[in-house]
Amino acid sequence: MAVLNRMDWYELARTTNWTPSYVTEDELFPPKLSGDFGLPQDAWEKYDEPYKQTYPEYVKVQRDKDAGAYSVKAALERSRIFENADPGWKSVMKAHYGAIARGEYAAASAEARMMRFSKAPGMRNMSTLGCLDEIRHGQMQLYFPHEHVSKDRQMDWAFKAYDTNEWAMIAARHFFDDIMMTRDAISVSIMLTFSFETGFTNMQFLGLAADAAEAGDHTFANLISSIQTDESRHAQIGGPALKLLIENGHKAEAQKRVDIAVWGAWKLFSVLTGPIMDYYTPLEHRKQSFKEFMEEWIVAQFERALTDMGLDLPWYWDIFLKDIAQTHHGMHLGAYYWRPTLWWNPAAGITPDERAWLEEKYPGWNDTWGQCWDVFIDNVVDGNMAKAYPETLPYVCNMCQLPILGTPGKGWNVKDYPLEYNGRLYHFGSEVDRWVFQQEPERYAGHLSIVDRFLAGMIQPMDLGGALQYMGLAPGEIGDDAHNYAWAEVYRAMRAAKKAS
Secondary structure (H helix, E strand, O other): OOOOOHHHHHHHHHOOOOOOOOOOHHHHOOHHHHOOOOOOHHHHOOOOOOOOOOHHHHHHHHHHHHHHHHHHHHHHOOOOHHHHOOHHHHHHHHHHHHHHHHHHHHHHHHHHHHHHHOOOHHHHHHHHHHHHHHHHHHHHHHHHHHOOOOOOHHHHHHHHHHHOOOHHHHHHHHHHHHHHHOOOHHHHHHHHHHHHHHHHHHHHHHHHHHHHHHOOOHHHHHHHHHHHHHHHHHOOOHHHHHHHHHHOOOHHHHHHHHHHHHHHHHHHHHHHHHHHHHHHOOHHHOOOOHHHHHHHHHHHHHHHHHHHHOOOOOOOHHHHHHHOOOHHHHHHHHHHHOHHHOOOOOOOOOOHHHHHHHHHHOOOOOOOHHHHHHHHHHHHHOOOHHHHOOOOOOOEOOOOOOEOOOOOOOOOOOOOEEEEEOOEEEEEOOHHHHHHHHHOHHHHOOOOOHHHHHHOOOOOOOOHHHHHHHHOOOOOOOOOOOOOOOOHHHHHHHHHHHHHO
């Protein structure tokens, strides 16, 4: 077979289904793990993976990728890029590594579930390579930041974050446990590889690699590019599975899984990627706003992917399109104000020039979010730093585990969407979050948000110090302003000039 063209033997070699004789089909492929959709075995054999790759080909390509990424890292180790980088960019790296590195290892388990329990032989083959991908991604994104731990303790959160009760990590685990760790193989393929990876992370890594190169961090750029090329392959696992479900009368079930995963992915993007693009990235390196990025790379491409697949846009699509111009501003403001609860130092991103850029990209920003920042700026300039830190906790959505917020100003629209279930009152930040909960309330009921835990007395003492201890944030790790409030000097000078005139 080695002398034949791959496509002369690939279909035969990867068709590895058989009729079990010592166990039943349900014992070999338990429905709870494989996906109880009632499709016969021959239907799954029609699964046609878009990436047809053999193991020897995979190993050769991955070896070359590793050689490229690690050689660039070695060549630039003495360049002091980390020491000389803009503090805002360093915060981008810290936030990314903490939120992603260990999550990649978890994704290996999700790929392994598809590898073992999928009834589609093509999916098992792709997932085998996908599992190896995710292990590689986790290893690289733990190894690359490790060299910086001795310079900055916050870099240790690449390894530490997922073992803590830090509020953003509770939100991340809540989402990833839902779509990766507690679903059957087919649902994982739809919710993780199609909805999350095809719809979000693949494009996110493309944009992040470009931003890194623009910022001069070629080590990080090569790392992210090396990962993204893997993502573009194994992100295609769910598409053929979706087609089979739709063709066999399971469109509604497939649609529901897509709708749940897309909303959860969006909420995480709003708190991580949105602030990074519109506030942390130095102004001279910003190529487009988060809203423009979402509309061009996420909305347009995902709309096409859904319609090509035969699915409808999620029922909340109009809500989503409105949110991409608003939600991340509130997430940034909240994360910055509660910056001691982060493992990175957020950049405020609100100098006069940056505010002009924000107003251009988001007309009305100064009359809404800008009003809130005006108060914050006055406190910093006046030296009232006690008022620049939180005294209480915000209320958190019982679905996405992120703060409930609304756009300030004349159209202030913050709203709670409550639901009583089994004698407990739950609070949600949107009708979509409440809808997700209602689809499988037994899946989500009983979970306590960070604020629920505070009110239940699980965090002691019941103050910011107790919360930081509960979250695992030690001195030297606690977040603060990335630029040590240097941005306030321009406002201080403006005030002095105004008094002098």
